[in-house]
Amino acid sequence: MERIDDYAVLAPLLSQQLRRGVYTNHFMAPQDYPAALAEGLAVEVFDGGLWISRDRGDHVLLTFYLQQGAALPMPHCAKRAVTEVVWREGREAEAREALTQLEELGWQRLFERCRRLRPAAPSEGVGWESTAPPEAVLDFLGEHFDPLTGCLPSLERLRQQCRAGEVVTLGEGEQLWGVLHFQPGRTGSEIRHLAVAASHRGRGVATALLEEYLRRTGGAKSLVWARAGNAPAEAFYESRGYRRDGWRSAVLTVDGKDETNL
């Protein structure tokens, strides 16, 4: 992997991959690259594709381009790696091929996720301010989501999102009962994390968090990726107007290989 610090170096590498039949799980808009480059981005070009690696502390998040008919090589990563192969149901041939190749290389499929959509709909409520410290929110998310696959935000990013009202919390002081963390988009938003402390489940905390989130986003279109087979989560979202929209993914991981001693 070669570290890239300059978008002007990265852009041509990405543009070269835009060819008919390519499969990719790399979906960044141009304006997203400055932050990604600052956090640590590396690439590995191979015959028929490109690996892109983003540093996440103790692991890396990998995405890739794979040209039709090409073979995906194992990336050179010292750290454990995670990737998510995404497809639209009915057009999954290229994604299935990539999945097969990854598993043949030794990647382990951890779980699959389905995306659900709640169309824009009016949302009412009195609302409340979330005053929990970002440090407490991050601790809470760390307790409820796998650090490897949970896409946890950095503390700095979480500070920004708390200031922007993109973190809904319920609790007393630093003692949190539940957290909903979302990411606004152009015309809607995506729920990134929703969790309720075991001690407060069955008391309507998740519903209250969701209603406040919908109020804050003005009832705009809402997306959420939920783990396939997680019946309580699926039932929760379905009962609140979320429906599967045809997008599905598989999350895979592989151990890193420290090659510095080879």
Add this chain to the structure above:
Amino acid sequence: MRETVIAILSEICPGVDFDKETALIDDGLVDSLDIVTIVTELMSTFDVEITVDDLQPENFNSVDAIVALIEAARNS
């Protein structure tokens, strides 16, 4: 060109009235996850170069915007 663009979009995202819609991405009729597939089909069909800098959602909100993107690529 317009009809060809509509045919490409209909193949990737069936069931959408591409002739009339003007907020394809914003309204979620075309997903941002589809943009690379659309771009690579457009590049191949119209023999133009589209770069990663062009992968802005607003370039894909309508057939007219996509046609404008192709024409700009032809003239660049």
